[in-house]
Amino acid sequence: MNAIVVTGAHGQLGRRVVALAAGRGDGTEVRAYSSADLDVTDPDAVAAVVSAGATVINCAAYTAVDAAETxxxxxxxxxxxxxxxLARACGRVGGRLIHVSTDYVFDGTATEPYEVDADTAPKSAYGRTKLAGELAVREELPEAVVVRTAWVYDNTGKNFVTTMRRLEGERETISVVNDQIGSPTFAHDLASGLLAIETRPSVVGRTVHYTNAGQASWFELARAVFARIGADPERVRPCSSAEYVAAAPRPAYSVLSSRAWLDAGLPPSRPWSDALTAALAQSR
Ligand SMILES: NC(=O)c1ccc[n+]([C@@H]2O[C@H](COP(=O)([O-])OP(=O)(O)OC[C@H]3O[C@@H](n4cnc5c(N)ncnc54)[C@H](OP(=O)(O)O)[C@@H]3O)[C@@H](O)[C@H]2O)c1
Known part of the structure; x- marks a missing residue:
């Protein structure tokens, strides 16, 4: 029987992967490991959970972008x-690996969507460590699939969309940066994309990009959240990254091209605005 091993299973993406995989009802065994169950930095613990023929979906990560600076x-x-x-353990026993990476491997100076083979040049510590992860995976397991994504949110937990909802109830107006452009991505849709990869030999050994389609600034995303929950979008005011100081520099533009994804015959993602509507409807 096939098995899917999910690491970081209590994170926003991990939870969605586990729920969707378990819900398929196709007999796949889903083995979910939270950070408490499995520390991916422990090679022996990792080797103990990767079995022959299993597909590991690595949702574990250090995602605190600002904290990573120090x-x-x-x-x-x-x-x-x-x-x-994870890659080494898969290589040893004949397991497969789908590893999730980030748009922050790019410096954000592009003016059109980044292709999978565009030059990487992370600006932040987080981006550097995620790029190192991509390279380590490639070195250990050339047939692994690396999936870069961006601006992931869900309707629960701590993320940009839930923060905007909270702030809407707490403040009359909020300022949100309008000079960083990316592609908001609903964790549910990304999880479904990762599971689609599992059955596609066409992506073996490749790096692909998955985000919801289209692009927005954080300011536009915040206004879209306000509009969907019945609040006045004008209460969201634009500001610049220079005005909103954060420890880690962010790419100004990190839209990821879906070309490699579509060329591999994988299903297109829906527009981010539709995904956001669906996400907020689910939380009602
Ligand atoms: N969120 C975004 O906007 C975004 C954007 C681009 C790419 N990504 C990538 O997408 C993937 C999923 O991110 P996410 O949004 O689901 O992040 P998340 O909610 O922070 O989930 C990450 C999970 O990894 C776990 N973890 C941390 N250290 C671990 C360790 N040593 N061993 C095992 N598990 C560990 C965390 O557990 P604890 O909470 O217990 O530490 C957490 O449950 C990551 O690869 C991330 O880099 C995310």
Whole structure:
């Protein structure tokens, strides 16, 4: 019987992957490991859970982008040593690996969507550690699939969309940066994309990009959230990244091209605005 091993299973993406995989009802065994069940930085623990023929979907990561600036060693352990351990374990027993990476491997100076083979040049510690993870995976298991995504949110937990909903109830107006452009991505849709890969030999050994379609600034996304929950979008005011100081620099433009994804015969993603509507409807 096929098995899917999900690491970081209590994160926003991990939860969705587990729920969707279990809900398929096709007899696949779904083995979900939270960070408490499996520390991906522990090579022996990783080797113990990867079995022949299993597909590992690595949703574990150090995702605190600002904290990583002063905690890069820990971020590197989770984001690079972790995937290396998983790739090595898969290589040893004949397992498969789908590893999730980020738009933050790019510097954000592009003016059109990044193709999968565009030059990487991370600006932040988080981005550097995630790029190191991609390279470690490639080194250990050339047939692994690396999926870069961006601006992931869900309707629960701590993410940009839930933060906007909370702030809508707390403040009359909020300022949100309008000079960073990306593609908001609903964790449910990304999870479904990752599971689609599992059955496609066409992506073996490749790097692909998956986000919801289209692009927006954080400001536009915030206004879209307000509009969908019945609040006045004018209460969201634009500001610049220079005005909203964060520890880690972010790419100004990190839209990811879906060309490689579509060329591999994988299903197109829906527009981010439709996905956002669906996400907020689910939480009502
Ligand atoms: N969120 C985004 O906007 C975004 C954008 C681009 C790419 N991505 C990528 O998408 C993937 C999923 O991210 P997410 O949004 O689901 O993040 P998340 O909600 O922070 O989930 C990450 C999970 O990894 C777990 N984890 C941390 N250290 C671990 C370790 N040593 N061993 C095992 N598990 C560990 C965390 O557990 P604890 O909470 O217990 O530490 C958490 O449950 C990551 O690869 C991330 O880099 C995310």
């Amino acid at each position: 905690d890069e060693a820990r971020a590197l352990a989770v984001n690079a040593d972790g995937p290396r351990n």
